[in-house]
Amino acid sequence: MSQHSNTTQSFFQGVGRNFDKAAKFTKFSSGILEQIKACNSILRVRFPVKIGDNVEVIEAYRVQHSHHKLPCKGGIRFSMEVDQDEVMALASLMTYKCAIVNVPFGGAKGGVKIDTKKYTEYELEKITRRYTTELVKKNFIGPGTDVPAPDYGTSAREMSWIVDTYTTLNPNDINAQACVTGKPVSQGGVRGRTEATGLGVFFGVREACKNEEDMQRLGLTTGVEGKKVIVQGLGNVGYHAAKYFEEGGSILVGLIEYEGAIYNESGLDLEEVVAHRKSTGSILNFPGATNIEDPSKGLEYPCDILIPAALESVINGFNADRIQAQIIGEAANGPLTPDADEIFNRKGKLVIPDIYLNAGGVTVSYFEWLKNLSHVRYGRLEKRFSENMFAEILNIIESMTNQKVSKLERKIILRGPDEVDLVYSGLEDTMIGSYQEIHQIWKNTEGVEDLRTAAFICAINKVGESYKELGIFP
Template identity: 70%
Template sequence: MSEHQAYSFFESVERSFDKAAKFTQWDLGILEQIKACNSVYRMRFPIKRDDGTIEVMEAYRVQHSQHKSPCKGGIRFSDEVNQDEVMALAALMTYKCAIVNVPFGGGKGGIKINPRNYSVYELEKITRRYTSELVKKNFIGPGIDVPAPDYGTGEREMAWIVDTYASLKPGEIDAAGCVTGKPVTQGGVRGRKEATGLGVFFGIREVCNMPDVMEKQGLPLGIAGKRVVVQGLGNVGYHSAKFFRESGAIVVGLAEFEGAIYNPEGLNEEEVFQHRKKTGSILNFPGAGNLAKNTDALELECDILIPAALENVINGENAPRIKAKIVGEAANGPCTPEADDIFAQKGILCVPDMYLNAGGVTVSYFEWLKNLSHVRYGRMEKRFTENLNTHILSQIEELTGKQVSDGERKFIMHGPEEQDLVHSGLEETMITATREIMEIWKSNPAIPDMRTAAYVNAINKVATSYSELGIFP
């Protein structure tokens, strides 16, 4: 580890927390309770590999806060998984849910494996065994703790979890709500896949629509025409790039772990994705220049930089060379506290991860509600809205004697489907959260950056919750 990262991920979360706590009026005891991880479950279990050998797995589930139930947070499959990382991510989940007004406490899970080294059958055995270990200790359930996908997991793993849970809890009518990020056929919600990337886009778009903020950054209002660099072409990076491009931004750089590419004229994320699928690398993409190291992309000339890969990629060493005016943290913890300090000196606006990438948990919340209500969004109102809109439209046409164009007619008559409602719920959530954070920052000029303002917002909400529960007589 370099001297720039002398403390652990959890310590860096605590450091950001302490920095913000100074700007709140809460009692020290309440602040200590919010910071503490309530429960840490560290487990070991054996798995029989396809070749007959037995391997002992190391896995975790952390419940950081129960100020609201259930706890919520992803499960990652990665070689890097350790207790400190899972605790840090669980703490960030508590603050993230508070900021976007989703009524969950923070949780996180992880299994210390590289999924690439296991067959599908082995991964299924690992996932199902992990689930049964969680059930044994009451660490999973629609009202207790609701996992979701994270790094190295997806819909497939969530389907295995819900199936295992339901088989161990026969007759539990809300079993589908024990996990989110499921396939749509298993109670998942449409719009979940692109949720985090879309949330990143909505958050940055709202910041770019604030005249005083844009003036300070020396940028024109709006997204159109802004040059964007995205590091990471996974689910979050891909969708972030897509929504920025579709709204008129120019995606000038894309990076993946094998390297990075640059084209000042703009890149199409889907074409790059297909090129990578075909050749195994994003390098040598037609019309784009190659950059030797993927981290070189972070230092490109651009207006908006979106690190959407792993933590600590921007640190005290490379932060002075960042040229972007706005950094949008799509990944968890991509910037270290030293980077924050350097950004503050340079006047770079860093839009923090803990709220910016909350699209996933927001839509997970919609999925959980769908599971508890046992009805899909739009089913009750779609036709009613369409019939009403059709009637209004025909009345207007009759009264004015004018016809509406086909395109407009289609748009006006359209009744909301599940995906429309999920996207609009996410848009509302991100806009409200952005405005709340900016209000706090504006009302106290001593707050050094947007991350601290976001933490202040989170601390106030969680502390209010605790004090109203009467936990502290």
């Protein structure tokens, strides 16, 4: 619980507080709202695993927050911070997240309370497979019931163990591959899944920066080009977000990791910092950068955009006043406490909420799930057709104009979409459309003071409609 210990509320209560704030702006009866808010099913298991010569009893969870749409969907984290409250909070955020980006899943989350550094790969595999067996026994995993994914402390490796265990226990399930997403591509994964959340963060912030009125109010120009960015966390999400901001023309002025932070107002080269960390074991003492010993202080340095992509509650009532960024993009789950939100609202800063901004992962997970159910790789059916059609059109244009295009131009024009092109384009379309939807609610609903409340309203409306159609609520 240490991540949320500096707040008076539990993480799940904090999510509930945001929910209640938004629920006032919706038209649903208290019964429907109560149902949306509640966690439908909670599985808590303890199972023995032989580690070396000893037997260890492992504590693990899987929470299905909402069954308004099936399957349920959400990552599995391996961390000593895992407890029931955290898993419930993250599962509920998944429900709202899926609704906002129009992905037809209910929210779920899993957690195994272990310190991954203490185990060998073989031991982690034993724990993962045993956890999967528990989920199968209790019907908490399956292509149509509950589809996990990687999260903090897990990766494609763990997902491959899960899909293998599930397939072994369900040998006749033709869709067994779809029981989990975030798998290696060789096992039915989708290209583009690894960078999906970080890329989604970039697409979301870029879309926010296009709004002239909002940028003017913050005293900024439109677009991400030239904007100074600080990223906290160089894990999968933070690294890819930083990479796309750098490629998009932003200046990466600060990077924060658990060992400390570095800052250079004229910009840091991401790949060089990563290489430096690989060789020295730390981002500190990077040539040309200022060392910041206390990582939390790194959040307070001057920048335009701050991307917390690490842990919960890192920006709270104690330090929010000192944050200099005008735009805070929540790449992690719950990096701001409700107190921090209130301070930022008072100051007129723009907070792009986690339940929208880090939904890139679940969006691409949805594409992977569809791929597994359809048993065909994206692009396989149309790539060659598109290339042949483009060639026909190009030949007609060349013969009509008596002009030849260069080899390079021809190559660019004739390229049909690969799987990764289609995944990126689907993700970009989702992030743009969803941002505009919540932005509209924010601007057009009297009394809604921030994007987070607007995002929750958007989610409650969509989930509420599903329940209303069930006919069990007045």
